[in-house]
Amino acid sequence: MTTILPLSVLQTIIAALRTSVDQTVKQALLDYDHKALAKWCNDATSTKAWTVSVSKRDMFEAMNISTYDAVSAGKKESWQLMLSMAPLDFSRGGMRKGVLDIFVAADANAMLASFTENASQLEVLIGGSSTTTGTVTALKRGFVGVVEVSDLKQVFPRPRV
Secondary structure (H helix, E strand, C coil): CCCCCCHHHHHHHHHHHHCCCCHHHHHHHHHCCHHHHHHHHHCEEEEEEECCCECHHHHHHHCCHHHHHHCCHHHHHHHHHHHHCCCECCCCHHHHHHHHHHCCHHHHHHHHHHCEEEEEHHHHHHCEEEEEECCEEEEEECCCCCCCHHHHHHHCCCCCC
């Protein structure tokens, strides 16, 4: 199913792609190759970004049960509350701080690292702010999502001849 991106997001995408220095982007724009441009936009990079929807299962699997057994009753209750609200947006500092507060540093940092994902080319191009919690640094993206060929045809239409 194709989603329709809001005009403000499309304008941000247009500006980002037009100012890109990447040769693939430049050539795709010149050729009106919307398919190549969409592929480039959605390709993963090595830049880590905070995951905006972490499931309860992923949160549970990321924790060390032995460490959880040793935390206080209050911290266990806090973790249960976080789990009950899942999926959680770990681009939000409060969610990350909660993990640090509940678990010991080594386990918390490993958990936080598992709450990141590789950002796409377009997400990196549009940018955001790089934030660090514990020892984990990741991008809090200004745009999160997939760009469809139809989106690009809308914003970069082939000129009529």
